[in-house]
Amino acid sequence: MEDLKKKYKNEINKRTEMENKCVLIKKDVDEAYTNKVELESCLERLTNEINFYRQLYEEEIRELQSQISDTSVVLFMDNIFSLDLHGIIPEAKAQCKDIANCSRAKAETITRSRMRSCRHWLGGTGMTCIA
Secondary structure: OHHHHHHHHHHHHHHHHHHHHHHHHHHHHHHHHHHHHHHHHHHHHHHHHHHHHHHHHHHHHHHHHHHOOOOOOOOOOOOOOOOOHHHHHHHHHHHHHHHHHHHHHHHHHHHHHHHHHHHHHHHHHOOOOOO
8 A cells, every 4th residue: 555655646746747847848938939929029120110211211312302403413432332221121031030930949949858858757657748
């Protein structure tokens, strides 16, 4: 009878340990999702900011063009700098996607590892880990 009590307590301890591990895995998944949402929010904010600056730039160009419509200017420059506004948004999106993909991959790796660990600990007990 004493052996059965010890075995029962051991099984309860194992179950509690597995439940705690599953809770940690869920917490990691929640963190990864929160990180994803934050990155998407950052991407949206940056896109809006870029659109704002683009609109401001276009308005300034229109204003300057209206001011100098009848003026002729000859200008010689050795160094010409061109700003590629069309490439900024895709570049920012690509950077945010890279960050999100890296975070997602890391979270998935951690989750898979913990799930394997959870399943390993459960072993032949007949219990299952609910994720």
